[in-house]
Amino acid sequence: MTKLEVQNIALGYNQHPVVSGLSFRLEPGEMVGLIGPNGCGKTSIIKALSRVLETQAGQITLDGKDLHLFAHNDLARAIGVVPQNPALPENFTVAEIVLLGRTPYLGWLRKESSGDLALAWWAMQRTGTAVLYDRRLGELSGGERQRVTIARVLAQEPQVILLDEPTANLDINHQQEILNLIKGLCREKNLAVLIALHDLNLASQYCDRLILLKEGRIYADGRPQEVITAANIKAVYRSESLVYPHPENNLPVVMLSSKEIK
Numbered sequence: 001m002t003k004l005e006v007q008n009i010a011l012g013y014n015q016h017p018v019v020s021g022l023s024f025r026l027e028p029g030e031m032v033g034l035i036g037p038n039g040c041g042k043t044s045i046i047k048a049l050s051r052v053l054e055t056q057a058g059q060i061t062l063d064g065k066d067l068h069l070f071a072h073n074d075l076a077r078a079i080g081v082v083p084q085n086p087a088l089p090e091n092f093t094v095a096e097i098v099l100l101g102r103t104p105y106l107g108w109l110r111k112e113s114s115g116d117l118a119l120a121w122w123a124m125q126r127t128g129t130a131v132l133y134d135r136r137l138g139e140l141s142g143g144e145r146q147r148v149t150i151a152r153v154l155a156q157e158p159q160v161i162l163l164d165e166p167t168a169n170l171d172i173n174h175q176q177e178i179l180n181l182i183k184g185l186c187r188e189k190n191l192a193v194l195i196a197l198h199d200l201n202l203a204s205q206y207c208d209r210l211i212l213l214k215e216g217r218i219y220a221d222g223r224p225q226e227v228i229t230a231a232n233i234k235a236v237y238r239s240e241s242l243v244y245p246h247p248e249n250n251l252p253v254v255m256l257s258s259k260e261i262k
Contacts, residue, residue, distance in 0.1 A: 028192050032210070043165075082164065095133040098129070143170050164196045211227075
């Protein structure tokens with residue numbers, strides 16, 4: 001039952017602050033969405049939680065242990081990351097990419113065991129990429145590449161998954177496909193999931209909880225019905241909107257207003 005907790009952290013680049021006074025917790029079986037305008041700190045938070053970006057203040061803990069005290073391989077076994085633009089070798093096959101997820105479990109010069117191969121195959125089947133196993137990454141579409149990246153993370157067997165805009169540049173069919181997959185895995189594997197999203201309607205429909213950021217601070221944190229309101233959207237995005245309950249599940253749906261903001 002892995003818990004990730006952020007306690008009053010500050011983040012920045014050189015002398016430019018991006019995030020300050022940020023505190024929240026991720027629980028197992030919970031899919032939490034990070035939302036907010038461009039530049040509000042979503043990607044920086046994902047980078048800090050994956051130890052790519054150093055915190056300037058505060059603390060991040062995993063099951064009560066400071067994130068910086070984990071050995072690299074131990075952290076990789078606990079936290080899986082799907083970045084916006086993963087740097088993966090274009091000439092590797094899908095099977096080779098997914099097997100990279102087993103790297104934290106392999107010793108020096110040790111080859112993958114039959115168990116590693118079976119787990120990678122399961123991850124490909126779960127993500128619908130098994131039929132692509134011998135295709136090279138450079139030959140795949142955007143949606144296929146995202147599913148392969150998620151399969152690689154699944155092969156890591158993490159308890160926490162961080163995703164930075166996994167639906168960016170995908171059509172609506174592939175957006176639904178990816179988010180249905182992530183939501184299903186969150187429930188099935190009791191994973192703690194943090195996902196940065198731009199689309200408020202996707203965030204509302206798929207996330208159990210939303211964290212709305214404004215200028216590097218938490219403006220609202222709660223259920224979609226509590227966070228996605230016309231007042232919050234105006235205050236954070238400076239955009240007039242209409243928010244209605246979805247006819248099937250009563251979750252909020254955002255429509256832009258034709259009125260100009262005053």
